[in-house]
Amino acid sequence: MTGKPGQRQTGLRRTLSKTWTCYLFILPNMLGVLVFLAYPIVYSFYVSLTRWDFVSPPRFVGLDNYVRLFTGDRLFWVSMRVTVTYVLMYVPAVLVAALILALAMNQKLRGIKFVRTAIFVPVVTSMVAVAIVWVWLLSKDFGLINIALRAVGLPGVGWLTNQKTALPAIAAVGVWKSMGYNAIILFAALQSVPRLLYEAAEIDGANSWHKFWNVTIPMIAPAIVFVTVTSIIGAFQVFDQAFIMTGGGPGDATYVYNFYFFRQAFGQLKMGYASAMSYILFLIMFASAIVQLRLTREAAAAAF
Amino acid sequence: MKHVLSRRRLLKSAATASGLAFLSACAPASPTQTPAGEGVATTAPQAEATPQPTSGTQAATKLRVFFGANPEEAATRQIIFDSFTEANPDITIVPEIPTQNTTEALLTQVAGGDPPDVVMAWELQYPILAEKGVYKDLGPIIDADGTYKTEVLPDFYQSHIEMYTWKGKLYVLPEQNASVVLYYNKKLFDEAGLPYPPSDWKDTSWTWERFLDACRRLTKKEGDQVVQYGWTEAWWPPLSAVVFGYSNGGHWFDRYMDPTKVTLTDPKMVDAFQFYADLWNKESVATSPEQWKVQAGYQMFAAGKAAMTLVGHWFYPEFSKPEHELSMDIGVFPIGPGGTTSKTDLGGTGMAITAMTKHPDEAWRFLRFECGPEGQKIIARSGLFAPTLRSVANSEDFLGTHSALEHAEVFNTAMDNAVMFPIGPAWDAMADRLGRNLDLLWNGQATAAEAMATAQAEMQQALDETRAG
Structure with a gap:
């Protein structure tokens, strides 16, 4: 059966209209996870490729930190x-x-x-x-x-x-x-x-x-x-x-x-x-x- | 634990001695502080104590002042803030007291782009922050302030000014003289029929031999239990031992401003460290590392269970509390066989202005008050710190307040017999290696020569790495 795109959309919309309150309920939590967990995890990986002392802006040094850890x-x-x-x-x-x-x-x-x-x-x-x-x-x-x-x-x-x-x-x-x-x-x-x-x-x-x-x-x-x-x-x-x-x-x-x-x-x-x-x-x-x-x-x- | 001392805070981050970590960890948050988690607690100035700007003028500038203090110290500081705002009604002081590691708390604020305006600085910790551009160069500001430059600046101990000048720039003004002295319990000396330790740094009769003899005679046992010790450690053992080393003519760095070479294995230093560790490991006349873990050394002295200890003025407010009923005085350290005069460390804290401050003028007005005759006089009279201006230190304002001590002037004469600790950004890394390696000496698991050789090698490596950048 070939479904019309419009119908599928309606289906999705219907599902959403039934469940949007659920998403609303978990939204604060998801935002918290994104801001306080996901973002720092990604950012700290970037920081690990830099030299950064908190005060001056991070300076990109590639894998230098990792090399120094393992070798020196x-x-x-x-x-x-x-x-x-x-x-x-x-x-x-x-x-x-x-x-x-x-x-x-x-x-x-x-x-x-x-x-x-x-x-x-x-x-x-x-x-x-x-x-x-x-x-x-x-x-x-x-x-x-x-x-x-x-x-x-x-x-x-x-x-x-x-x-x-x-x-x-x-x-x-x-x-x-x-x-x-x-x-x-x-x-x-x-x-x-x-x-x-x-x-x-x-x-x-x-x-x-x-x-x-x-x-x-x-x-x-x-x-x-x-x-x-x-x-x-x-x-x-x-x-x-x-x-x-x-x-x-x-x-x-x-x-x-x-x-x-x-x-x-x-x-x-x-x-x-x-x-x-x-x-x-x-x-x-x-x-x-x-x-x-x-x-x-x-x-x-x-x-x- | 009753006391969080600013000095202790310094060491909490500067050093890692477990005893210290233990002490800091059980320090209660002051009532004005928020619970753990927050880096910095902001205490609102007491409403009735803060004069409001006279009506018709603009709203007062809020000046944020960051410092480490226990609740009592914070209360004393409030007196100083109040006298400042009375004379400067256009400025309101907002005290900020970190509840944790001061460097960490300060840097978090700097990184967040919203640092305090005025910050307390510790001699061993300021260079790493100066290197990173946290502080404003005070040179040009002082140059523009004629009276301060000609009348106040020369009154400081010049060694302090030298210590706070990093790579040609003065970043910190001295606020507190924190060199260590020897505290002794007069009653216990009297009971043992011993003469008091001298107050003259050049008294060569005060030798290690005489000191050890005094320690032995001041140690009392009941059965197997020692009930009174001749000596107790009340600071950080490696630095205490260094002070003994200085009084033995030893040196642990090639130079103390921006050092390049660790010379910890200098035989005169090694002898001093061994002598110091032997006080408990061999002679059993001093409290041992096991005891440091469960009871702070200063409590042993305050309770009259140890006859002598080595700390700075920062413990005077505690020791002089009536509840301890201590009859005490201060003196100098015994001179080792390699030394010619008694020596101590050049210790201190000061105040700096952050480079990012939006109120540089107001910050300077506060700094010149706090680290000037007016502020120093209040500090002296309150007993909070030993002052850093010679004129105030030698005045009745200070000596009169310390009348419980017959020789309070030793706090001041110390400054002319003081050797610096290494001032540079590698301190934290070196202190970590120093502390852990020397644990083995204090615990009797290594000789001074062994522990110090390892410590020297590791400290040198840390120093080289930091200098290489």
Whole structure:
């Protein structure tokens, strides 16, 4: 059938006349996204190709910033190594911690509702407050953690002043802060696993471990992927703990990527250089998200 | 944390010592400030305190003045603003107090094309902004103002004027003398039966040996717990150690105005840094990095738990509060075996006019008041800052206000025994490398020689990069 253009237009107009209020409703949000998200993203890519100090106009230098980052900047590599190490410590730890919490929350126990709420308290607390409290907790002389260690006869550790323990310490604080949030996501997934599957597994003679491994895990796999991807992205952006608890030190121990980025941008006013750094971080996170999504899709395909 | 000190703000951005970040981070926003997120909070001048222009004249020019201050400092400043507007009813002062990193807040406004008219400037931070053309060259303005040029300008400490002259242009007028001195608790010295530290910069009997002995005898233990220390760090440890190095005849740069070469591994500097770190790592007579993390050094001194510390006048308002019941005085630093006289740093902040200001004339009228005899006198009497004009500094206006100190003149004599810190746009980059590498010395994980060799190499690289542009 050959439709007349006029008719199609009328169709579109009809649709629009029915839905324009919907567009109107999302318009403020879309404008916000365009002005405060899309525009800065595009503009900062342009800035990454310039030298700009905030005061004089940006000067176009092509890929110079990127070349200098990769070839002549020791601290770039140092901060990259520190950040990747942080990601490798933080992501598995937060995943396991959140999963254990979620499984605990899924038990029908007295007072579990209170626990579910309490778990979320660190999530809604500001990172600055959390970091300051943990500086106290981790203190070698007066910190609760070291007091506990000494009580069982172990020597105290200067968690934040020792080069070896500073990064694991801030990673632990990161895990403590965000495990509640991730646990809630996994908990929601656990609650939506049909009881039927467990009953079927029981009939087949599965024990608890089998049920967990063969029913629970595959069923909540999408939630696990979500938690992993968002945790990796979050971990690459670690900043607050390093800024407040260790100042990037001692030595290079907690000199995370965003800390170096922050100093370049607001300490040394190299906005172009800093923008190039943020674009590199963006590409890394983008690539890792794609890889993970593909891997899980393959895993899911293999499982069924 | 009670106090956000302007000096601390400087260091928050200048340095990255975690202790400092911690302090700044827990500083409450002053009641006049907007919640976090906003770069700058604008406080409205108190209505009853601001004289309105007499009817019939034009509306008053609004002059925006940007400065870092805690609530108490802001209140004192308001007194100065009020006396200025009383004499200049055609100008209204709009104070702007950044709630975060001052450089960042200022630059955001400059980038937005709407900077304040008058801005506070810190000695270590101003060159990077001067290089970028944020400030107006004050030279021609002063040349056009005969009385100021002949009567006021020569009254400043000339080292300050030299420090604020970047590549031949004077950008900042000195407002505050912020060189550090040695504060000591007289009561604790009396209890230990020790003579007070001297106030004469040339007193060669005040040696490291005597200082260390005093620290040991001022340190008290109850069981395993140290309940009183001889010394506490209350500033930024690398700079404190540099002051000890200066008093040991050491130098950490080839020159201090626009330096080209880092000489941190100067043996006299290395000895001083090792001596300083040994105070807690070896001798246990000073608070350690672990303690800095949980309690600010100035609180240890204010609470009478440390007998000596090193800070500038900026802590005097806190230390002299009646609630601390401190019986204290100020003196000079011990002279190291490599030094001949006691030395301190040349510290200070000042006021500058932004290049983009739409009210250059009004801005200058404010600046010449604030950094002139009238403003400095009010500053001196209020106890806000140590003044920068010799005539005011040595007057009863200042010394009388500081009668709690027997030797308040040490703030002034410091200026004749002061060595600059490196003044140049690479400071922030160098401070970052300095601070982190020296953490290892303070934590006892490296010797001074090791930590300083790495720091020197990294600082030199940062300096070269900045100079290359």
